Amino acid sequence: MTTQRTHIMVCGGTGCVSADSLEIVEKFKGALSDAGYSDEVGVIKTGCFGFCGQGPIVKIHPDNVFYVKVSPDDVAEIVGEHIIKGRTVQRLLYQEPETQKKLPKHDEMSFYKKQYRIALRNCGLINPEDINEYIAFNGYEALGKALTEYTPDKVIEIMKASGLRGRGGGGFSTGLKWELTRKTVSDQKYVICNADEGDPGAFMDRSILEGDPHSVLEAMALAGYAIGAQEGIIYIRAEYPLAIKRLEVAIAQAREYGLLGKQIFETNFSFDIKIKLGAGAFVCGEETALIHSVEGNRGEPTKKPPYPAVEGYNRKPTVVNNVETLANVAPIILKGAEWFSSIGTEKSKGTKVFALAGKVNNVGLVEVPMGTTLREIIYDIGGGIIGGKKFKAVQTGGPSGGVITTLDLDTPIDYESLRAIGSMMGSGGMIVMDEDDCMVNIAKFYLEFTQDESCGKCTPCRLGTKRMFEILDKITKGEGTMDDITKLRTLGKTVKESALCGLGQTAPNPILSTLEYFYDEYLAHIQDKRCPAGACKALAKYKIIEEKCIGCTACARVCPVSCISGAPKQKHVIDEEKCIACGACYTACKFQAVLRP
Amino acid sequence: MSDIFSLEHADEKLKVLDAFIKEQNAEEEALISILHKAQELFGYLPSELQLYVSRKLNIPAAKVYGVVSFYSYFSQEKRGKYTINVCMGTACFVKGVEKVMHEFSDQLGVKPGGSTSDGLFTLKDVRCIGACGLAPVVMINDKVFGHVTTHDVARLISDYRAQEGSDS
Ligand SMILES: Cc1cc2nc3c(=O)[nH]c(=O)nc-3n(C[C@H](O)[C@H](O)[C@H](O)COP(=O)(O)O)c2cc1C
Ligand code: SF4
Ligand code: SF4
Ligand code: FES
Numbered sequence: 156m157t158t159q160r161t162h163i164m165v166c167g168g169t170g171c172v173s174a175d176s177l178e179i180v181e182k183f184k185g186a187l188s189d190a191g192y193s194d195e196v197g198v199i200k201t202g203c204f205g206f207c208g209q210g211p212i213v214k215i216h217p218d219n220v221f222y223v224k225v226s227p228d229d230v231a232e233i234v235g236e237h238i239i240k241g242r243t244v245q246r247l248l249y250q251e252p253e254t255q256k257k258l259p260k261h262d263e264m265s266f267y268k269k270q271y272r273i274a275l276r277n278c279g280l281i282n283p284e285d286i287n288e289y290i291a292f293n294g295y296e297a298l299g300k301a302l303t304e305y306t307p308d309k310v311i312e313i314m315k316a317s318g319l320r321g322r323g324g325g326g327f328s329t330g331l332k333w334e335l336t337r338k339t340v341s342d343q344k345y346v347i348c349n350a351d352e353g354d355p356g357a358f359m360d361r362s363i364l365e366g367d368p369h370s371v372l373e374a375m376a377l378a379g380y381a382i383g384a385q386e387g388i389i390y391i392r393a394e395y396p397l398a399i400k401r402l403e404v405a406i407a408q409a410r411e412y413g414l415l416g417k418q419i420f421e422t423n424f425s426f427d428i429k430i431k432l433g434a435g436a437f438v439c440g441e442e443t444a445l446i447h448s449v450e451g452n453r454g455e456p457t458k459k460p461p462y463p464a465v466e467g468y469n470r471k472p473t474v475v476n477n478v479e480t481l482a483n484v485a486p487i488i489l490k491g492a493e494w495f496s497s498i499g500t501e502k503s504k505g506t507k508v509f510a511l512a513g514k515v516n517n518v519g520l521v522e523v524p525m526g527t528t529l530r531e532i533i534y535d536i537g538g539g540i541i542g543g544k545k546f547k548a549v550q551t552g553g554p555s556g557g558v559i560t561t562l563d564l565d566t567p568i569d570y571e572s573l574r575a576i577g578s579m580m581g582s583g584g585m586i587v588m589d590e591d592d593c594m595v596n597i598a599k600f601y602l603e604f605t606q607d608e609s610c611g612k613c614t615p616c617r618l619g620t621k622r623m624f625e626i627l628d629k630i631t632k633g634e635g636t637m638d639d640i641t642k643l644r645t646l647g648k649t650v651k652e653s654a655l656c657g658l659g660q661t662a663p664n665p666i667l668s669t670l671e672y673f674y675d676e677y678l679a680h681i682q683d684k685r686c687p688a689g690a691c692k693a694l695a696k697y698k699i700i701e702e703k704c705i706g707c708t709a710c711a712r713v714c715p716v717s718c719i720s721g722a723p724k725q726k727h728v729i730d731e732e733k734c735i736a737c738g739a740c741y742t743a744c745k746f747q748a749v750l751r752p
Numbered sequence: 753m754s755d756i757f758s759l760e761h762a763d764e765k766l767k768v769l770d771a772f773i774k775e776q777n778a779e780e781e782a783l784i785s786i787l788h789k790a791q792e793l794f795g796y797l798p799s800e801l802q803l804y805v806s807r808k809l810n811i812p813a814a815k816v817y818g819v820v821s822f823y824s825y826f827s828q829e830k831r832g833k834y835t836i837n838v839c840m841g842t843a844c845f846v847k848g849v850e851k852v853m854h855e856f857s858d859q860l861g862v863k864p865g866g867s868t869s870d871g872l873f874t875l876k877d878v879r880c881i882g883a884c885g886l887a888p889v890v891m892i893n894d895k896v897f898g899h900v901t902t903h904d905v906a907r908l909i910s911d912y913r914a915q916e917g918s919d920s
Contacts, residue, residue, distance in 0.1 A: 170885045173896030207885025355841030355880035362882075393788065393825050394881050396894065432788055434823030437879065451783035453822040512843035512884040519885055553842065586842045600845055604879070610822075 159197045161238065162216040166279065168203030168365050169358075169397050171210040175227055176200075179211055182230040187238070196238055202366015204279035206266055208518035209249060214261070214279070221261040222247040252516060252538055266517045269536050271498070273506050274322075274359075274482035275522045278366030283401050286408040289369040295414050297488035298373050301380060302420045305488075310381040311337060314484070316492035318504030323349055323440075323477030324555070324581050324657075326503075326570040329484075332474060335464040336382040339472040344384035346375050347449070347468060347475045350391035350398070351433050351440040354553030355604065357584030359508040360478035362520055364391070364398035367482065368405035372428060374484035376415065378474055379426040387428040388468070390445055393435065402430055437554075437608035441656050442467075442475040444610070455612045456656035477582070479508055499525035503569030507580070513549075513587035514541050526567040529559060533587055544589040548672070552581030554601045554608075555661030557668025558594065577668045579661075593690035594673040595680055599627035601665040609658060616659030619650035623666060630677065632693040633684040640677060643670065685732070696731040697740060703748035710740035710749060756798050765793040766804075773808050780811050783819055787826060796827045832867045832874035834912050836860075837891040841880030849888035853877065855905040856890075872916060873909070 165171075165180050183198045204212045209223040213233065220243055222233065229247060236242045248257040249264060261267050272278075281288035289295070301310050315330030336344060348371060352360040364371060375387040391399055406428055409415040417425045431449050438444050439454035446468050448454035467473025483505060487495045496504045503525040509532065512518050516538035523532060529549060533539070540546050548558040551568075557578035559566075566572050570580050588597065606620035623646050626639045647663030654660045670677060679685045686694040699710070699719075704726050711719040711727060718734050721727030727748075729740070741749040756762065772789045776782035786805060791797050797820050806813040820826045838853045853864065856875055860868050867874040883889045886898025892912065897904070 169881070169883050169896065170898065173883060173886060173889075173898050207883075210885070352882065353879075356843040356884050357880070358882035358884050394878065432785065433825075434784055434788070435825030435879075436823050448784065449781075451779075451781040451819070453818055510843075510884060512887060513846045518843075518887075550842070584842065586846060588846055592846055597846075600842070 159195055161196045161218070163196060163198045163233075163238075164201045164214045164216055164279070165198065166202075166204050166210060166212045167200035167283075168207070168210075168362055169395075170203065170207040171212060172397065174211045176211040178227045179213065179225060179230060182227050183234065186230055186234040190234060190239060192234075192238060199282045200284070201281060202278040202283045203362040203520060204261075205270075205275065205362070205520035205522075206261075206517065207520070208516070212279075213247075219261075220259045221249060221264075223249045265538065266519070266521075266536055269527065269531055270522050271506050271524050272522045273486055273495075273498075274363060274370075274479050274508050275366070275520065276486065277370060278362060278520075281367070283366050283368055284404050286369060286405065286412060286414075289367070293489060294369055294485075295373055297485035298376050298380075298414070299420050301377055301488055302422045302424055307337065307381045307383065310377065310488065313488060313492045314381070317487045317495040318492075318499070318502075319480065319483055319487060319495065320503065320570065321477055322479035322483075322507065322582065324552070324579070326580060329476065329480055332464060332476070333378060333381045335462075336472045336474045339465050341472050343386075343469070343471045344382050345468045345471060345473040346378045346382070346384050346387040347442075347445070347463075347473055348375055348387065348389040348481055349440065349442065349445060349475055349477050350389055350395075351445060352392060352395075352478070352582065353437040353440040353608075354555075354582050354584040356512055356586050357510045357553060357582055359510050359520060359583045361395050361398050363478050363482050363508075364395070365401050368398075368401045369409065370482045370485060371402075371478055372405055372409055372415065374476075374481035375428055376419065376426045377484055377488060378476065378481070380424055382472070382474055384474070385425050385427070387426065388449055389428060389430050390433060390439075390449055391430060392433045399430065399432070406430070436610070437604075438610045438656070438658050441658060444656070445475065446473065453610075455610045456658075458655060479583070500567060500569045502571055507568075507583060509551075509583045509585045511537050511585050511587070513585075514544065514589040514592070515539070515587040516541055525569045528565050528567055530564040532585070533564070537587065540587070540589050544591065547588050547590055547592055548594065549588065550578070550586045550597070550665070551584065552579035552661075552664070553584045554604050555579060555657065555664055556581050557664045558588075558597070558672055560672050562672075577671060578664070591688055591690060593631070593686050593688040594669040594676045595627060596631055596686075596688075596690050598665045598669045599624065599631055602627055602662070605658065605662040609662075613653075613655040613659065615650045616654040616656075616662065619646055619654075620659070620662050622646055623650075623663065627666070630680045631686070631691040633680060633691075635677075635681040637681060639681070640670070683732075696734050696736060697729055697738070698731075698750040699727050699729055699740075700748050700750055701726050703746050705746055705748070707744075707746070709743045709745065713739045713743045715739065756794060756800055769793055770808070773805075778809055780809055783809065783811070783816065784823070787816075787820060791826060796830050798828060798830075830867070830871075832872050833916070834872060834892055835874045835876055836908075837876050837878040837881070838864070839879070839881055839883075839887070839889040839891070840877040841884060841887075841889075843880070843884035844887040844889055847887040849900075851902050852888050852890065852900050852905065855902040856909075859905055859909055872913070 213222040213225045311334045319329045320326045439448045441456045444454040444456040463473040508522045563576045602624040606624045609616045611617045706724040718730040802816045806816045890897045890900045
């Protein structure tokens with residue numbers, strides 16, 4: 156490998172794989188061998204580059220040329236032009252939408268410029284199925300250093316000083332959690348990695364596991380050393396087959412290298428890791444439910460305290476940490492707490508990975524320092540709204556979070572600031588919505604999710620989410636009353652206060668926040684029977700198709716509310732504000748020019 | 753015994769399952785892993801298979817049923833040869849996946865959760881498969897399709913039907 160002059164790195168993440176990136180890998184291998192270049196040029200399947208909307212991505216190293224939207228048919232040209240003749244294939248370069256400039260280097264693109272990668276440091280850089288590549292980028296050095304130079308207490312001290320907080324949503328200090336678990340006296344302790352990633356629309360953890368599985372394994376071993384555990388468990392969703400496979404490969408390789416197993420780095424420390432699969436229940440991301448699921452039971456949450464740090468898996472002290480949290484650990488041990496705590500805001504240190512999705516131009520994974528504003532993420536990195544439409548809101552925190560509007564686009568984001576504006580950090584899902592998205596419908600979408608995923612153990616959540624969903628459903632059908640808004644508010648408050656676990660306690664957030672910021676949209680649905688965004692099907696209005704209308708005036712004559720305008724032989728238009736959806740025009744038109752909703 | 757055990761290759765599949773259970777030391781804790789394996793082998797988890805697992809692990813059938821019914825990944829009904837999973841996650845939702853779901857539903861003549869009478873397709877909604885960058889996303893068995901529009905639906909269905917024609 157060291158003798159090769161060039162490496163062709165092809166993204167092997169779920170997104171690009173679905174767009175035939177594996178075929179691209181094979182084609183490269185074939186084309187290189189046909190041209191007699193197999194010895195000089197290597198092809199590497201990497202993890203996600205993060206720029207998923209532009210996939211499949213191929214990067215040529217060390218030339219630092221970044222090709223986007225590559226198809227298997229482009230392989231011959233890349234080999235013929237770039238590899239053999241040394242000429243960049245202009246056609247496949249990314250074009251900056253604003254400047255229309257073609258950019259060969261990824262670090263010049265605005266998508267990457269403001270990013271700062273710690274958790275994603277190796278994603279897209281190394282072959283995740285080869286432990287040697289992880290090791291070549293300082294992999295397992297932190298573990299070696301900790302085991303040979305630091306006491307467990309010292310490791311915990313560094314973690315505490317770094318200010319790292321849980322990336323799974325709660326934001327609890329990781330060092331403190333480790334310390335509490337260390338202090339609980341017990342013959343057995345466990346480390347669990349939470350890879351359930353339940354927020355629909357989020358894919359940070361999946362990308363880390365697919366692109367850099369060893370970073371999580373190494374951190375789990377470090378956690379094990381710090382708290383005094385010998386066993387680790389990764390609880391991962393069954394919906395992530397590629398991540399599961401990469402983890403299995405990584406664990407086997409780490410065992411083979413003696414980096415997992417007995418007497419690691421010839422010390423007395425032994426640690427091994429096994430994988431447990433989830434089975435499609437959102438609530439299992441909650442740590443007590445997760446532990447019950449690992450134990451082979453229904454994943455129902457239980458009351459805290461006792462916290463897992465005191466009584467967790469097998470009733471023994473257990474650290475539960477999120478994937479992204481863990482991915483930050485090794486760099487902190489290597490580079491020190493001061494380095495990490497110099498990044499971010501006063502109370503939120505380091506970076507956060509967001510899964511940017513929805514109506515934004517550059518969809519993908521972005522890692523930014525805490526304190527970056529939403530405007531920077533959506534406009535500078537995300538390239539703004541698709542089709543130049545108007546930004547309406549962004550949802551962070553998934554079904555537990557709320558909407559953030561233009562008012563707060565310039566708020567530097569961290570755990571506290573997001574909470575203050577009625578949303579939350581959550582795990583990092585960031586869904587951008589534009590003028591075509593109806594906020595009542597979005598709230599209904601989330602409540603449909605939570606009522607479906609409620610485990611049913613406690614009544615406020617089981618019934619409350621169902622009732623709230625039914626009310627929202629009514630409103631989107633134009634059957635809501637003003638009384639329903641009062642009901643939503645009181646129900647929401649009750650469920651928040653009395654539900655047992657985080658799922659129920661946060662389920663009303665999408666309603667409460669849309670009620671706060673988009674009250675007028677609720678009113679439009681209830682009082683005017685109108686969906687301003689035109690998204691609610693039941694409230695959709697009649698329209699005249701311009702191309703078909705010949706201006707016979709038949710519709711205008713029958714309309715009981717006279718809301719159709721247009722001179723004879725001219726195109727007619729329906730005033731949607733006034734239309735009462737009686738359908739008379741539809742029947743009257745002999746040219747099928749009226750579109751029924 | 754009822755029909756699942758009289759199916760072709762049922763004996764071999766049971767042997768694989770038995771071996772897997774043994775590998776897990778027949779521990780109750782491994783129940784979910786064992787159910788994953790059983791579903792992978794048989795395609796679904798009918799009550800007789802649940803009963804079989806409960807006897808092997810020496811635990812009440814009610815416990816097995818409780819677990820199977822709790823997790824949406826487990827299916828108690830026979831599924832089509834191809835499961836069409838339409839992602840109903842947030843990213844896909846805001847990109848209009850509902851219309852894609854309607855189109856599949858119309859063209860296959862089944863509601864989400866249902867299977868076609870020829871046993872070829874099951875239509876299902878799933879919550880985010882983590883390919884949100886490609887929304888709207890549809891996964892047919894293990895293959896992921898991104899940026900799916902209503903116009904792609906007919907082609908996807910006929911591609912799989914054609915594949916079936918050439919298989920048999
Ligand atoms: C309903 C619910 C779902 C959750 N889902 C996840 C999840 O998918 N992934 C995750 O890491 N944490 C999730 N959490 C948070 C976990 O309970 C726990 O706080 C976290 O795994 C701790 O790790 P951290 O400190 O590293 O963030 C969820 C919590 C609740 C209440
Ligand atoms: S709040 Fe909801 S999900 Fe949580 S325990 Fe109660 S019923 Fe289950
Ligand atoms: S649907 Fe009825 S009210 Fe609306 S434009 Fe047609 S005729 Fe007029
Ligand atoms: S929301 Fe559809 S793949 Fe994530």
